[in-house]
Amino acid sequence: MNGLDSKHYWINYFIVSFLLCMLTSLNMYIFGAYIIDITFFQQTSFMLIWLTFIGWAIAQVALTSFVQIFISNSKTATIVGYLLSIFSTIIGEVISTIIFPLPMRMPFGLLLYPPFALCRIIYYMGWSCSETTGCYRSLEGMRP
Amino acid sequence: MIEALAILYLWFLVYLLSIWLNQMVQQQYGVAKNPYLV
Numbered sequence: 001m002n003g004l005d006s007k008h009y010w011i012n013y014f015i016v017s018f019l020l021c022m023l024t025s026l027n028m029y030i031f032g033a034y035i036i037d038i039t040f041f042q043q044t045s046f047m048l049i050w051l052t053f054i055g056w057a058i059a060q061v062a063l064t065s066f067v068q069i070f071i072s073n074s075k076t077a078t079i080v081g082y083l084l085s086i087f088s089t090i091i092g093e094v095i096s097t098i099i100f101p102l103p104m105r106m107p108f109g110l111l112l113y114p115p116f117a118l119c120r121i122i123y124y125m126g127w128s129c130s131e132t133t134g135c136y137r138s139l140e141g142m143r144p
Numbered sequence: 145m146i147e148a149l150a151i152l153y154l155w156f157l158v159y160l161l162s163i164w165l166n167q168m169v170q171q172q173y174g175v176a177k178n179p180y181l182v
Binding site for chain 1 (some may be wrong): 145147148149150152153156157158159161163165166167169
């Protein structure tokens with residue numbers, strides 16, 4: 001607990017992890033929108049992209065703290081963390097784009113796992129950018 | 145898409161649950177003696 005009582009430890013843990021995620025997301029957004037000039041970042045609603053990033057940060061912090069219950073060794077935690085992160089994203093992309101491509105709906109149970117939910121959201125936003133209707137430019141324009 | 149976004153935010157509840165579970169595990173077994181830890 002690093003000398004903190006449990007309440008302050010968990011509040012700090014959340015804030016620090018959340019801010020790290022936000023910094024990473026900001027880095028990616030700046031590169032995508034202003035340096036590499038990717039249409040996805042430039043034309044999709046700023047609010048929608050950041051709502052997704054914030055939700056993803058919350059889910060990531062929750063997932064890591066949940067996995068911590070079962071892992072005490074830091075080496076094991078690092079390996080499991082990387083495996084979860086890398087493989088979940090690859091599997092999530094495959095499920096989203098190959099197994100349940102639009103207009104199919106992804107089963108709700110699969111969406112309960114955050115990386116799969118994130119992949120689905122990014123898939124919807126990317127697909128929208130490739131359509132004639134264009135990227136999601138506002139929250140109202142979101143199709144379920 | 146909206147449901148996927150909502151699920152990401154609802155994972156905050158899992159965070160609260162895991163705080164409680166972490167404390168339960170520590171109180172019952174102690175960090176070093178926990179038989180369920182890898």
